[in-house]
Each structure stands twice: as structure tokens, then as C-alpha cells.
Amino acid sequence: MKNNWDVIVVGGGPAGSMAAWNSAKGGASVLMLEKDREIGVPVRCGECVDNVLFPKSIKIEDKWIDTTINKIEFISPDSSNVKIKFKNTIGYILDRRVFDSDLAKYASKAGVTIKTKAYVHGLLVSDDGFVNGVKVNILGDEFELKSKIVIGADGVESRIGRMAGINTALKMEHIGSCVQAVVSGIDIEDDSIKLYVGENYVPGGYIWVFPKGNYSANIGLGILGKYSSSGKPKMYLEKFINEHFPNGSITNYVAGGVPATNFVDNIIENGIMLVGDAARTANPLTGGGINAAMHSGEIAGTCASNAIKSEDYSKKFLAEYVKIWTKFQKKPQEQSYRIREFALDLTNDDYNHIAKKALAISEEKRSLTKIFKIVIWRKPSLIFDVIKLFAGF
Amino acid sequence: MIEIKKNLCDFCGTCVSVCPVDCIELFEARIEIDNEKCINCGLCVKVCPLGVLEQNDEK
Structure with missing residues (x-):
């Protein structure tokens, strides 16, 4: 195996595969490392995904869909x-086992090299403080692999970020x-x-x-x-x-x-970017994270390939990823977070009251908008967020 | 210190994500806590979905 890569992606979930795939599409040499023995397993996910927010660059295949x-x-x-x-x-409701595996196969077909049972336990850092590789155990053998950019797609643990000095510890x-x-x-x-x-x-x-x-x-x-x-x-x-x-x-x-955080933009350093759950991209209200993780991976991968072409792996150059990601995600995530905080204050009585009022509307006429109206009537403090939700700003 | 009931662990990494001193290492099917680094704060115990971790008073 080569020991010099343009981009090394740590983690083979949807965020990792999208980052690796899009880096490779832009011409970078890419290695993706997955700690478990098989991409897509175990499935630690409810597997529910919004079809409208699914990345447009991918056509959803029937075999990924359970219901x-x-x-x-x-x-x-x-x-x-x-x-x-x-x-x-x-x-x-997806079959993540098939879906994750297929995304990795797409990445592989675009030129990404993938290794499983590959546990990254440290980063290589240059004298001037740039992350420039990983220390990894692959199937029992130790390697030090050089890279220009590392992408941390290592999920909720987000240890790759911590190794690079980004404090990812969750409260x-x-x-x-x-x-x-x-x-x-x-x-x-x-x-x-x-x-x-x-x-x-x-x-x-x-x-x-x-x-x-x-x-x-x-x-x-x-x-x-x-x-x-x-x-x-x-x-x-x-x-x-x-x-x-x-x-x-x-x-x-x-x-x-x-x-389940508010929007996070502390997700890059010199030579490193975080994506998906590692970058805290999941929806803090629903916990759904597949779409956002894929979008962040797609944006970061494109940015990584641009960085390789420009031979600039600095935090300043990689800030392009944060800029595009912020534009895409900041408002919706902040809104979900505020509604989450509001929902935590609802009591059993509130929920029963809202349900009773909602059931008074006939099934044909019942909609999320009408239920929101009932919720606002019960809890007027939510009105600001609901107006923003429907006005789209 | 924190004790791990190893046969219960599902290796999900929830404990790792909240550890303020990054002293938990998670492999595919193995978890290790570095007792030298551990500050015995108990956050990992509280957040474990399966109740795998136990806190002892002595450090």
C-alpha cells in the first residue's frame, strides 16, 4: 500500500464516503479507513431519511429503501x-447496511482506496503544526501514513478532531x-x-x-x-x-x-476537516443525521480536492468548507435546537391538550401547520420560531 | 475509577463523546479506560445507554 496520500478519510459511514468520493472526483488520491470489519455494520441508526433533503447528486436506489x-x-x-x-x-426507512456499503462502493469506483479493520490511534503533525497523516493499525499491522489533508468522519466519538486540538467533547x-x-x-x-x-x-x-x-x-x-x-x-x-x-x-x-448540539463551526484546523456526526451535524430536535452528514461530507470533499489543486492545506483555505456549510446548515440547525429546548419544557398535560385539539380537526384537514398553531396557542413563546420556519428566514 | 462490565458493552462510543479528558479508547469490540488520565467525573457512567460502566469512589 502507498504511504503517501492526498486525502485520508477516517470513518466509512455516509459522511466519510461522501467526503472520500467527492475528493476523488476532484482528482485527489484518497484513502478511507474504517475501524470495523465491514462498512455499514453495525447499524446504529433509526434509518429514517427525509427524501426532499437527500443530496441531489445521488439517485436513491430501490434496494436502499425498506419502506x-x-x-x-x-x-x-x-x-x-x-x-x-x-x-x-x-x-x-433505509437499509443502512446496503446503503452505506453502496456509497463506499461508489467512492471505490471513483478511485478511493478503502481499508476496514483500520484503527487510527494518532495523527502525524508537521513542525509548523499542520496535520499531515495518521498512525493506524490495519489488520494488526502498524503504519504511519502521510497525507495532505485528513478528514475526520469518525462519528459521535470525534476523537480525530480532539487529536488535532479541536475540543469536540459533548456536554x-x-x-x-x-x-x-x-x-x-x-x-x-x-x-x-x-x-x-x-x-x-x-x-x-x-x-x-x-x-x-x-x-x-x-x-x-x-x-x-x-x-x-x-x-x-x-x-x-x-x-x-x-x-x-x-x-x-x-x-x-x-x-x-x-x-444534539446547536450549530458548530469549529470543525477545521491546518490540514484537517471534520464531517458528519464528528462535526455535530445531526438535527438536535429529531436526532436524524444521515442527510446533513452526507451534505457536509460532499462539501468538505469538494473543498479538499480544491485544496489539493491549490496546494494549500491551511485552515484559511479550508475555511471555504465552513463558509458553505454555515450557509447551508446554520439557520435550520439553530431553529431545530430552539424548538428542541422549547419541547423539553412541554409536560404530559401539554401534549394531551395538543393531541385533543388536533384530533378535533378532521383527518383530511389535519396538517403540521395546523398542529403548530395549536402548539403556539398553548405556548405562545414558540411563535417567533414558527414564523421563521414558515417565512424561511 | 471507572469499571467496565465488558460483556455488556455494545462499543457504541457514547461514553467517548462526553469524556472531558479523552481517556476512553474504543476499538471494534474492545473498550479501554486510561486510569492515569481519568478524573473520575462519572459523565461516561451517566450517559451509557446500557449501564455498562460503574464508578468507584477511590481514584
């Missing part, structure tokens, strides 16, 4: 089910502590996602039920760190599944952490 969603059901603490039907598709109000089970042998609608809200289901978070097809679903929950305690997510999920799906079989069980 197509056109309904959302909110279930309130008193078990009222507020269903909202949409005229068009609003998203998909307790900025981490979702999550567990998810794939529950099989259950009878659920395959075109509807269910969200259970209220502290009797889970305090400081929510429960999701995402249909996977074949009588199965991703059923999971997240609790913000400051409301959680050791093993609490596991305990609440067990209780929920026992009460709601007592006859289901658990065919997969994973834990995971989801960054």
Missing part, C-alpha cells in the same frame, strides 16, 4: 393517536443516549412512522417506531444526557416493548450516541 413513508403519527401520553397524512412521500445537554431494537413479528403499517412523546414514555426524549417491512420495525429511544442515568434508555425501551409489542421478537439490539 416509503407518507404518514406521521404522534402518540400523546394519554395514548391519543394524532395521524397526519401527506399527499406525497415524506421520507424513507450532557448535547448528547442523546439511545438504544434501538429491531422488533419482528408485529403488525404495523408500512407507510407510517410513529413518535411517542411525553415523560411517561421517556423523559427528556422520545420513542420512535419506524417500519422496516416484513412485519418488523426499528423501535428505539433517545434520552438527553442531562436527563439520563446509567442504563436508563435500555430500561425504558424494555418497558415500552413489553407494553406495546409483547409478542414481538427482538432480532437486533444496538446502543448509540447521537450528537
Whole structure:
């Protein structure tokens, strides 16, 4: 294997593959390193993705899609089910195992070299403070590999950034502590996602039920760190599944952490860029992170290839990535964060009240806009954010 | 110090993301805490989704 690369990407999830792929498209020599044995496994994700926000550069393939969603059901603490039907598709539940693997294969076809079981445990740094390579263990052998740019796509842990002096440590109000089970042998609608809200289901978070097809679903929950305690997510999920799906079989069980921060722009240094969960790009309200991670990877990859062409790997040059990313993501992420903070103050009574009012609207006329109106009536402090949401500024 | 119930761990990295002194190392299926660097703050214990970590009073 070569020991000199233009770009080394650490992490082979969607952010990493997009960064690697777009760097290679721009002519850079690219190595992508994945610590696990297989790209796409284990799936630490609810796998729900908005179809409108999906990167336009990629055509969604049928084999990536488990189910197509056109309904959302909110279930309130008193078990009222507020269903909202949409005229068009609003998203998909993906098969991340196939999807992540295919993205990596696209990158590979564009010239990216990929190694799995490749654990990066340190960075190489030049005398003038530029990150210029990685220390990596690949299948048991140690290597020091040189690069012009390192892209940290190492997920929620974000240790690559820390090694480069970027403080990525998450505060307790900025981490979702999550567990998810794939529950099989259950009878659920395959075109509807269910969200259970209220502290009797889970305090400081929510429960999701995402249909996977074949009588199965991703059923999971997240609790913000400051409301959680050791093993609490596991305990609440067990209780929920026992009460709601007592006859289901658990065919997969994973834990995971989801960054739930406000917009972060401290994501570059000389010779290094962070993307995806490592750059805290996930939506702090929903915890969804696939689209944002891919967009950040795409932008960073393009910027990396430009840097290689210009032979300038300085923080000043890489700031182009932050500039474009800020324009794309800052407002929506800040807005999601404010709504998240607001939602944390809602009580069981608030949710029950909102559900009751929403159910008074006939199903044909019920919409997210109308439910927002009810929420504002209940909590006028939200009005500023809702106006901004619909006015689009 | 922090003790790890190794057979329970799912290697998800949630603990790593909140560690203020970056003393937790996570491999594909192995987790190690550097007790020299650990300040026994307990954030990793609180945030672990599965309850894998336990805090002892003694450092």
C-alpha cells in the first residue's frame, strides 16, 4: 500500500464516503479507513431519511429503501393517536447496511482506496503544526501514513478532531443516549412512522417506531444526557416493548450516541476537516443525521480536492468548507435546537391538550401547520420560531 | 475509577463523546479506560445507554 496520500478519510459511514468520493472526483488520491470489519455494520441508526433533503447528486436506489413513508403519527401520553397524512412521500426507512456499503462502493469506483479493520490511534503533525497523516493499525499491522489533508468522519466519538486540538467533547445537554431494537413479528403499517412523546414514555426524549417491512420495525429511544442515568434508555425501551409489542421478537439490539448540539463551526484546523456526526451535524430536535452528514461530507470533499489543486492545506483555505456549510446548515440547525429546548419544557398535560385539539380537526384537514398553531396557542413563546420556519428566514 | 462490565458493552462510543479528558479508547469490540488520565467525573457512567460502566469512589 502507498504511504503517501492526498486525502485520508477516517470513518466509512455516509459522511466519510461522501467526503472520500467527492475528493476523488476532484482528482485527489484518497484513502478511507474504517475501524470495523465491514462498512455499514453495525447499524446504529433509526434509518429514517427525509427524501426532499437527500443530496441531489445521488439517485436513491430501490434496494436502499425498506419502506416509503407518507404518514406521521404522534402518540400523546394519554395514548391519543394524532395521524397526519401527506399527499406525497415524506421520507424513507433505509437499509443502512446496503446503503452505506453502496456509497463506499461508489467512492471505490471513483478511485478511493478503502481499508476496514483500520484503527487510527494518532495523527502525524508537521513542525509548523499542520496535520499531515495518521498512525493506524490495519489488520494488526502498524503504519504511519502521510497525507495532505485528513478528514475526520469518525462519528459521535470525534476523537480525530480532539487529536488535532479541536475540543469536540459533548456536554450532557448535547448528547442523546439511545438504544434501538429491531422488533419482528408485529403488525404495523408500512407507510407510517410513529413518535411517542411525553415523560411517561421517556423523559427528556422520545420513542420512535419506524417500519422496516416484513412485519418488523426499528423501535428505539433517545434520552438527553442531562436527563439520563446509567442504563436508563435500555430500561425504558424494555418497558415500552413489553407494553406495546409483547409478542414481538427482538432480532437486533444496538446502543448509540447521537450528537444534539446547536450549530458548530469549529470543525477545521491546518490540514484537517471534520464531517458528519464528528462535526455535530445531526438535527438536535429529531436526532436524524444521515442527510446533513452526507451534505457536509460532499462539501468538505469538494473543498479538499480544491485544496489539493491549490496546494494549500491551511485552515484559511479550508475555511471555504465552513463558509458553505454555515450557509447551508446554520439557520435550520439553530431553529431545530430552539424548538428542541422549547419541547423539553412541554409536560404530559401539554401534549394531551395538543393531541385533543388536533384530533378535533378532521383527518383530511389535519396538517403540521395546523398542529403548530395549536402548539403556539398553548405556548405562545414558540411563535417567533414558527414564523421563521414558515417565512424561511 | 471507572469499571467496565465488558460483556455488556455494545462499543457504541457514547461514553467517548462526553469524556472531558479523552481517556476512553474504543476499538471494534474492545473498550479501554486510561486510569492515569481519568478524573473520575462519572459523565461516561451517566450517559451509557446500557449501564455498562460503574464508578468507584477511590481514584
